[in-house]
Amino acid sequence: MNFQVTVQPSGRVFSVERDETMLSAAIRAGVGLPYGCKDGACGSCKSRLLEGRVIHGAHQPKTLTPEEEAAGMVLTCCATPQTDCTLEARAVPGAGQFPVLKLPSRVMSLSKPSSDVAVIRLQLPATQNFQFHAGQYVEFILRDGARRSYSMANAPHNLGTPAAVELHIRHMPGGKFTDHVFSEMKEKDILRMEGPFGSFFLREDSDKPIVLLASGTGFAPIKAIIERMQHLGSTRPAVLYWGCRSKADLYLHDWAAQAAAQMPNLTYVPVLSEPKAEDGWTGRCGFVHQAVLADLPDLSGHQVYACGAPIMVDSARADFTAKASLPAEEFYADSFTSEADKQA
Numbered sequence: 505m506n507f508q509v510t511v512q513p514s515g516r517v518f519s520v521e522r523d524e525t526m527l528s529a530a531i532r533a534g535v536g537l538p539y540g541c542k543d544g545a546c547g548s549c550k551s552r553l554l555e556g557r558v559i560h561g562a563h564q565p566k567t568l569t570p571e572e573e574a575a576g577m578v579l580t581c582c583a584t585p586q587t588d589c590t591l592e593a594r595a596v597p598g599a600g601q602f603p604v605l606k607l608p609s610r611v612m613s614l615s616k617p618s619s620d621v622a623v624i625r626l627q628l629p630a631t632q633n634f635q636f637h638a639g640q641y642v643e644f645i646l647r648d649g650a651r652r653s654y655s656m657a658n659a660p661h662n663l664g665t666p667a668a669v670e671l672h673i674r675h676m677p678g679g680k681f682t683d684h685v686f687s688e689m690k691e692k693d694i695l696r697m698e699g700p701f702g703s704f705f706l707r708e709d710s711d712k713p714i715v716l717l718a719s720g721t722g723f724a725p726i727k728a729i730i731e732r733m734q735h736l737g738s739t740r741p742a743v744l745y746w747g748c749r750s751k752a753d754l755y756l757h758d759w760a761a762q763a764a765a766q767m768p769n770l771t772y773v774p775v776l777s778e779p780k781a782e783d784g785w786t787g788r789c790g791f792v793h794q795a796v797l798a799d800l801p802d803l804s805g806h807q808v809y810a811c812g813a814p815i816m817v818d819s820a821r822a823d824f825t826a827k828a829s830l831p832a833e834e835f836y837a838d839s840f841t842s843e844a845d846k847q848a
Contacts, residue, residue, distance in 0.1 A: 505522055506519045506520060506521055506522070507519070507520050507556075507585040507586075507587060507588050507589065508520075508588045508589075509526055509529070509530075509556075509585060509588070509589045509590075509591055510588075510589070510590045510591070511530075511535065511537070511590075511591050511592075511593055511595070512554065512590060512591065512592050512593075513592075513595075514595040516535050516595070518530055518532075518533035518535045519533070520584075520585050523584060524584065525561070525580065525581060525582055525583060525584055526558070526578070526580040526581075526583050526584075526585060526589070526591065527539055527542060527549055527580040527581040527583075528542075528581075530580065530600075531600065531604065531701075533600070534600030534601075535600055536595055536596035536597060536598065536599030536600045536601075536703065537549065537551070537580055537593050537595075537596060537599065537703070538551075538593065538594055538596050538599075538703045539580065539581055539701075539702065539703055540702060540703070540704065540837070540838055540839060541581070541653065541839065542581045542653075542701065543563075543581065543582075544560075544561065544562060544563025544564060544567055544568075544579055544581060544582040545563070545564050545567060545814075545839075546567065546814070546837075546838075546839040547567045547568070547579070547839075548703070548704075548837060548838075548839070549579055549580040549581045550567075550568065550572075550577055550578070550579055551577070551578055551580055551591050551592060551593035551594075552576050552577055552578070552591070552592040552593075553576050553577070553578045553583075553589060553590075553591060553592075554576070554590040554591065554592050555588075555589060555590035556585060556586075556587045556588055556589030556590060557585070557586045557587045557589070558578055558583040558584060558585050558586060558589065559583070559584050559586055560573070560578070560579065560582050560583055560584075561582040561583075561584065562582065563579055563581075563582050567579060578591070580593070594833060596703040597707075597709070598637060598705070599703045601635075601637075602635040602636055602637070602700055603635075604698060604699060604700065604701070605632060605634060605698065605699070606645070606696065606697070606698045607628065607629055607632050607634065607696075607697060607698075608629060608694050608695070608696055608697075609626035609627060609628055609629075609669070609694070609695050609696075609697050610626065610627040610692060610693070610694055610695075611624060611625075611626060611627075611689060611690065611691050611692060611693040611694075611695065612625040612626060612627040612666075612668050612691065613625045613691065614685075614689060614690070614691065616686075617755040617756065618752050618753060618755040619752070620674055620675040621672060621673070621674050621675070621721060621753075621755045622672075622673045622675070622685050622686060622689075623657075623670065623671070623672055623673075623755075624670070624671045624673060624685070624689075625668040625669070625670050625671075626668055626669050626670075626671065626695060626697070627666050627667070627668045628663070628666070628667045628668060628669065630666065630667075634667070634669075634699075634700075635660060635700075636656065636660055636699065636700035637660075637700065637705035637706075638656075638658075638659040638660060638705055638706065638725070638728035638729050638731060638732035639655065639656075639702070639704045639705035639706065639725040639726075639728055639729050639732075639809070639838070640655070640656060640699065640700040640701060640702045640704065640705055640725075641653050641654060641655040641656065641699060641700070641701050641702050641704075641725070641838070642654060642656060642669070642671075642697045642698065642699030642700060642701070643697060643698050643699060643701065644681065644695055644696065644697050645696040645697065645698060646680070646681060650680075651698075652681045653701070654671045654672075654673060654724070655671070655672075655702075655704075655724045655725035655728070655811070655838065656669045656670065656671065656699075656700075656724070656725070656728055657669075657670040657671060657672050657723075657724035657725065657727045657728055658670040658727070658728055658731060659728045659729075659731035659732040659735060660732075661731075661732075661735050662731050662735070670724075671724065672721045672723065672724040672755075673685050673721070674720060674721045702838060703836075704725060704809070704811065704836055704837065704838035705729070706729050706732055706733065706809070707807065707836070708736070710740075710807060711740060712740070712805060712806055712807045712834070713740060713741040713742065713743075713805065713806050713807070714740055714741070714742040714743070714806065714807050714808075714809065715742075715743055715745065715796055715800065715803070715806055715807070715808045715809070716729065716730070716742060716743065716744040716745065716809050717745050717747075717792065717793065717796060717808060717809065717810040717811070717812075717816075717820055718744070718745070718746045718747065718792075718810075718811050718812050719746075719747045719748070719792055719811075719812030719813050719816040720747075720748060720753065720812055720813060720840070721812075721840065722810075722811035722812025722813070722816075722838070722840055723746055723755075723756065723760075723811075723812075724811075725811050725838055726744065726746075726809065726811055727756070727759070727760075729809060730742075730744065730763050730767075730770065733767070733770075734763070734766070734767055738769070739769055740769060741769050742767075742769055742770045742771070743770075743771045743772075743773060743796075743799070743800075744760060744763075744764070744770065744771065744772045744773065745773045745774075745775060745792050745793075745795055745796055746760060746772070746773075746774050746775065746792070747774075747775045747776075747777060747791065747792025747793075747795075747812070747816065748774070748775075748776060748777070749776065749777050749778045750776060750778060750779055750780045750783055751776065751779065751780070751783040751785055752783075753776075754774055754776075757774060760772050760774070773788060773795060773799070774787055774788065775787070775788040775789065775790065775791075775792040775795045776788070776789055777789070777790060777791060777792075791816075791819070792816065793810075793816060793819050793820035793823060793824070794823075796820070796824070797823060797824070797827060797828055800828065801827075801828055802828060802829060803824050803828040803829060803830035804828075804829040804830065804831070806830060806834065807834045807836065808820070808824060808830060808834060808835050808836065809836045809837075810835065810836070810837045810838075811837065811838040811839075811840065812839075812840055813839075813840060814839045814840070817837045817838075817839045818839075820835075820837075821835050821837065
C-alpha cells in the first residue's frame, strides 16, 4: 500500500511505497528535500511531521533525541510512513534536478599529496551524461553490497577530457574500502558508483557573503564549490577557512592559495590545531570554527557552507547560530560520518 506525503510550505506531493523511507521516495520523485548521509547519522534531513505517523529505522540517538521525536521531528532518511503524512521541510531547489545513475568508473590516476590522503580521478563512461551540482557526492557499491560515500572535488564544468570526477579519500586504518585504496588500488581498476546525492551545494539565487568552512578532506566539496563560483564569475565575498592538525594535512594548500589569488572576492585562511615545531607555522592556530567567530562575530547576513568531521560541523552550527546570529536556515552542511562513527 502506498502513502502520500505532502511537503509544506512548497505543496509538493509524492508517493511512498510500502517499507520505503520518505527520503528515498522523494529522491525517486525528484522532490528536493535537505539531506546528507541517508543513514541516520548526520541529521541534515531532520524535518517536522505535521500530520500522520511514521516508524523510524536505525539511527544514531544523538541525531534524533526522544524529546525531538516526541515534539514531532523526524529523520526522513529512516522514517517509513504508516499513514498519509504532511511534512514541514525546507525546499531545496535543484536537489532533484539530475537523474541518479548507477555506472562503472575507471581509476584514471591516483596520487597521495599527504601520507593519509589519496586524490583519485575516476573516468566516467562516455555513453553516460553524468550531471551533478558542485558539492554533491557519489556512493561506491562494494562487492558485498556495502556502500561508501565520497564528495566530488571538481565542479561539473571541470571534468576534463575524458570526463572524470575527482575524489579525496582519507585513510581510515581498518576500513575495508580505504585500506583497499591505500594498499591495492591501481590505475585502470573498475569501481561501481551511484549518484549524485546530497543537498550540499551553492545556493546561487543568493547574493549574501559566504563562509566556506572545511576540516580535513571536507575540503573536497568546498573545492568543487570554489571552482563553480570561479566559473560563474561570482562577485559574492567569500572566505575559505580550512582547518587541519598540521601543515602536512593541508594537502592542497597551494591550490587554495592560488584560487584566492585568482579570485578577488575570495580570502583563504588556513588554521592548524596542532602545528608541529618543524612546520614553522606563523598562521592561525586553534579550532577552525572559532577562527570564524573571531573574524566574523556577526554572521546574521551570511551563508555558511561547512564540511568535515561531525564534531566540527555540529560545533559550528551551534556556535554560529547562538553566538553570531547566523540564521539556522543559512547553515548548509555535509558531515563526513565514517562507518565507525555510524556504529558508535
